[in-house]
Amino acid sequence: MREMLNTSRLLFWGGVALLFLLLPFVFSGGFSLSMLSQMGIMIIFALSYNMLLGQTGLLSFGHAVYFGLGAFVTAHAINFVEVGAFGLPISFMPLVGGMTGLVFSLILGFVTTRRPGTPFAMISLGIAEMVAASALMFTTFFGGEGGIVTNRTAGGVNWGVSYGPQIQVYFLIAAWCFVSMVLMFAITRTPLGRIANAVRDNPERAQFIGYNPTRVRWLMMSLAGFFAGIAGALSTINYEIITAEALGLMASGNVVLMAFIGGIGQFWGPMIGAVLVTLLQSALSNFTQAWLLYFGLLFLLIILFSPGGISNLIMIHLPAWRAGVVRRLMPSYGLAFLSGGIAFIGVVGVIELLYRQVAFGVPWIGSALMLLIGGFFLPRTTRAVRKVWEDLSPELARWS
Amino acid sequence: MEFFLITLLNSLSYGLLLFMLSSGLTLIFSMMGVLNFAHASFYMLGAYFAYQTGLVFGFWPALFLAPILVGIVGAITERYGLRKVHKFGHVAELLFTFGLAYVIEEIVHLIWGRAPVDYRIPDSLNFTLFTLFNTQYPAYRAFMMLVSVGMLASLFLVLTKTRIGMIVQASLTHPDMVQALGHNVPRVFMLVFAGGCALAGLAGVLGGNLFITEPSMAFAVGSIVFVVVVLGGMGSLVGAFIASLLIGAIQTFSVALDLSFLDLMGVLGVTIDPDSNWYGGLSITISQMAPVLPYLLMVLMLIVRPRGLMGTRES
Numbered sequence: 001m002r003e004m005l006n007t008s009r010l011l012f013w014g015g016v017a018l019l020f021l022l023l024p025f026v027f028s029g030g031f032s033l034s035m036l037s038q039m040g041i042m043i044i045f046a047l048s049y050n051m052l053l054g055q056t057g058l059l060s061f062g063h064a065v066y067f068g069l070g071a072f073v074t075a076h077a078i079n080f081v082e083v084g085a086f087g088l089p090i091s092f093m094p095l096v097g098g099m100t101g102l103v104f105s106l107i108l109g110f111v112t113t114r115r116p117g118t119p120f121a122m123i124s125l126g127i128a129e130m131v132a133a134s135a136l137m138f139t140t141f142f143g144g145e146g147g148i149v150t151n152r153t154a155g156g157v158n159w160g161v162s163y164g165p166q167i168q169v170y171f172l173i174a175a176w177c178f179v180s181m182v183l184m185f186a187i188t189r190t191p192l193g194r195i196a197n198a199v200r201d202n203p204e205r206a207q208f209i210g211y212n213p214t215r216v217r218w219l220m221m222s223l224a225g226f227f228a229g230i231a232g233a234l235s236t237i238n239y240e241i242i243t244a245e246a247l248g249l250m251a252s253g254n255v256v257l258m259a260f261i262g263g264i265g266q267f268w269g270p271m272i273g274a275v276l277v278t279l280l281q282s283a284l285s286n287f288t289q290a291w292l293l294y295f296g297l298l299f300l301l302i303i304l305f306s307p308g309g310i311s312n313l314i315m316i317h318l319p320a321w322r323a324g325v326v327r328r329l330m331p332s333y334g335l336a337f338l339s340g341g342i343a344f345i346g347v348v349g350v351i352e353l354l355y356r357q358v359a360f361g362v363p364w365i366g367s368a369l370m371l372l373i374g375g376f377f378l379p380r381t382t383r384a385v386r387k388v389w390e391d392l393s394p395e396l397a398r399w400s
Numbered sequence: 401m402e403f404f405l406i407t408l409l410n411s412l413s414y415g416l417l418l419f420m421l422s423s424g425l426t427l428i429f430s431m432m433g434v435l436n437f438a439h440a441s442f443y444m445l446g447a448y449f450a451y452q453t454g455l456v457f458g459f460w461p462a463l464f465l466a467p468i469l470v471g472i473v474g475a476i477t478e479r480y481g482l483r484k485v486h487k488f489g490h491v492a493e494l495l496f497t498f499g500l501a502y503v504i505e506e507i508v509h510l511i512w513g514r515a516p517v518d519y520r521i522p523d524s525l526n527f528t529l530f531t532l533f534n535t536q537y538p539a540y541r542a543f544m545m546l547v548s549v550g551m552l553a554s555l556f557l558v559l560t561k562t563r564i565g566m567i568v569q570a571s572l573t574h575p576d577m578v579q580a581l582g583h584n585v586p587r588v589f590m591l592v593f594a595g596g597c598a599l600a601g602l603a604g605v606l607g608g609n610l611f612i613t614e615p616s617m618a619f620a621v622g623s624i625v626f627v628v629v630v631l632g633g634m635g636s637l638v639g640a641f642i643a644s645l646l647i648g649a650i651q652t653f654s655v656a657l658d659l660s661f662l663d664l665m666g667v668l669g670v671t672i673d674p675d676s677n678w679y680g681g682l683s684i685t686i687s688q689m690a691p692v693l694p695y696l697l698m699v700l701m702l703i704v705r706p707r708g709l710m711g712t713r714e715s
Contacts (some may be wrong), residue, residue: 020542290510
């Protein structure tokens with residue numbers, strides 16, 4: 001217990017809570033408030049996904065199923081509250097979503113977790129397709145194309161909160177996000193969390209010390225389903241509508257992107273991913289039609305060159321920071337960023353020109369030239385960066 | 401009888417098309433242990449390349465050019481993408497192909513737009529081959545079957561009878577030994593990957609104009625191909641063949657059957673009040689359930705026999 005509650009950890013979570021409290025006052029506009037709400041939902045979702053991929057080594061392509069089912073059941077529960085058939089304050093509705101996610105992941109997880117690795121990935125995809133196809137079949141429950149519409153103020157005023165204004169919804173999401181984050185972090189420190197890591201790394205040895213890998217995977221998947229359901233319920237409350245798209249393949253793929261871009265090796269990696277991806281999605285989609293392409297390219301780049309995601313990039317710089325040698329990295333980084341930036345502008349230029357079907361002319365030549373120059377210098381400058389890292393490695397060895 | 405025969409023929413041609421896709425996927429999987437998520441994207445590329453080259457050269461050259469082009473794209477993907485990610489493990493490889501599927505779809509948006517393109521069956525094949533009872537059977541479907549069977553027969557011959565096929569088969573099981581004997585195993589991997597992609601591309605050339613050539617065709621077919629591979633047993637070509645025909649038959653027949661539980665109960669003499677809560681669920685017809693059936697079959701298979709029809713191991 002003492003280990004769980006050491007001072008630095010208390011400070012960290014206190015800081016997170018303070019941040020959640022202060023953020024809506026710093027970014028108080030309507031757009032930024034709804035963005036913050038969306039980020040909170042996605043942080044829960046991405047962290048719950050990382051319980052599967054990062055901690056248990058289960059690559060799921062159907063995690064949105066539990067998010068979506070939780071969201072749909074919550075929507076119906078809120079509608080029942082409105083007609084007086086069911087009594088639960090809206091503040092606790094995420095529990096309904098969570099329990100739904102838990103129940104469905106218990107059922108579906110029983111079938112899918114028998115085989116790890118690639119078969120699991122394919123089977124999770126198949127199950128996701130099955131649920132998505134059923135959603136279009138059972139229109140009474142899923143509402144067909146239009147989805148299910150709810151009213152988040154259905155519960156009336158409880159403790160002075162009506163959930164009419166967005167700021168109240170933000171604080172609801174922030175509170176649930178905080179609680180879920182702490183719980184999910186706590187799970188990583190329990191014996192179950194540790195054994196999940198063992199099952200991820202070497203299922204055979206986990207079996208030898210007396211644990212059933214299938215059962216561990218099943219348990220972890222159920223817990224992940226629970227938190228995904230909470231995220232789904234919050235999304236229902238936030239948007240007051242839920243459509244079958246929420247449990248489709250695109251939604252499932254999205255959470256894979258988030259977790260992986262942020263980095264699955266660190267607990268907080270998916271949080272970065274969720275924030276960044278949400279930000280990019282809403283910001284980029286305003287400017288360009290090709291935002292999904294940029295997204296896919298970013299994902300490929302990260303897999304090719306930094307499979308640990310952004311959080312891993314941060315982690316490898318920590319020893320350098322401690323050793324106080326960051327300054328020596330700077331010149332080579334500057335050059336690499338410069339050539340990378342030129343290549344980036346070239347790529348963006350070519351893609352945008354293609355999308356806008358601009359006739360051949362100066363912009364084309366300029367973009368192609370930037371792409372060529374950047375592409376020529378980028379490998380050379382990254383080689384220089386690698387060289388500096390190699391030179392530093394004896395000094396860093398003492399610090400890491 | 402007429403309905404049955406025609407649907408059977410249709411399901412056979414569709415099943416063979418599925419097998420062209422799943423055989424490439426299975427070969428790549430059993431060789432490199434990589435599940436190529438972008439496999440259906442190469443199918444889509446095949447259709448688009450055939451459309452584009454067809455505009456210039458006509459259908460017949462496109463039939464050969466498009467799969468070769470797709471094979472080249474596949475080889476580049478393996479050489480400069482997958483081989484780099486290989487050291488990070490299978491999850492990274494899988495995710496790489498997953499990201500690639502996104503990027504390919506977006507690039508198709510970029511070049512050919514979001515609407516379907518007008519990729520048509522060539523005039524030389526657009527006639528009725530024979531009339532069975534009252535239904536006309538299009539020649540193109542027969543042509544499709546012919547090409548599929550020819551392709552698969554030559555694939556089988558290449559794999560079992562030629563020197564290259566022997567090396568490929570040996571690299572499947574004993575890559576280190578093959579390397580020690582002086583063969584370039586990474587290049588064999590690249591060839592197999594390119595070959596699998598070219599097969600998918602050929603399926604795209606044949607399927608694109610029969611169905612519809614649009615950016616969402618990859619995701620629509622992709623998950624069905626995965627179901628086929630899981631059903632047949634991962635890494636088993638024979639299993640993939642049986643499962644392809646099975647899924648082809650299920651999908652074709654179920655779309656055509658307009659029966660529901662309600663009708664079945666009607667035959668048994670039970671009637672349900674249209675106002676009852678059960679009416680909505682029971683009135684769903686088999687054709688409405690068609691999209692779900694393959695996945696349902698897959699889940700059932702996983703419960704009863706997790707390794708699939710012909711699979712040799714559990715995982």
